Amino acid sequence: MNSLQLAHYIVELVEDRKAEDILLLDLRPDQIIADFFIICSGDNERHLRALTETVRVDVKDQYQKLPFTNEGSADSGWVVMDYGDVVVHFFAPDKRSFYALEDLWDAASKVMLRIQ
Numbered sequence: 001m002n003s004l005q006l007a008h009y010i011v012e013l014v015e016d017r018k019a020e021d022i023l024l025l026d027l028r029p030d031q032i033i034a035d036f037f038i039i040c041s042g043d044n045e046r047h048l049r050a051l052t053e054t055v056r057v058d059v060k061d062q063y064q065k066l067p068f069t070n071e072g073s074a075d076s077g078w079v080v081m082d083y084g085d086v087v088v089h090f091f092a093p094d095k096r097s098f099y100a101l102e103d104l105w106d107a108a109s110k111v112m113l114r115i116q
Helices: 003-016 045-063 093-099
Strands: 020-026 036-041 069-073 078-082 086-091 111-115
Touching: 003 020, 003 036, 003 045, 003 086, 036 093, 045 078, 045 086, 086 093
Parallel strands: 036 086
Antiparallel strands: 020 036, 020 111, 069 078, 078 086
């Protein structure tokens, strides 16, 4: 498994769970933080919790891999799961627009996939 395969697998998982505005950013080769960022939104706290749990369980089952770290919580509106080469950001819509993470990473030139 390489980082691109993992990133695409996670995108499929969150899309199946009805995540909104899914964005896959390719950070290679410029960034040392990760190869890929996945950014998506959930409707509410329950939806964010379901998205994060689905990713954690299904990636573990499929690839025997758990995130190195899991920061934030569904009730805070922002959860980050760090799989090393792939970092997944789950946002409530208001938090996503406030932090504008896409703009920080110059998403326009690095977007691999966008599902709205």
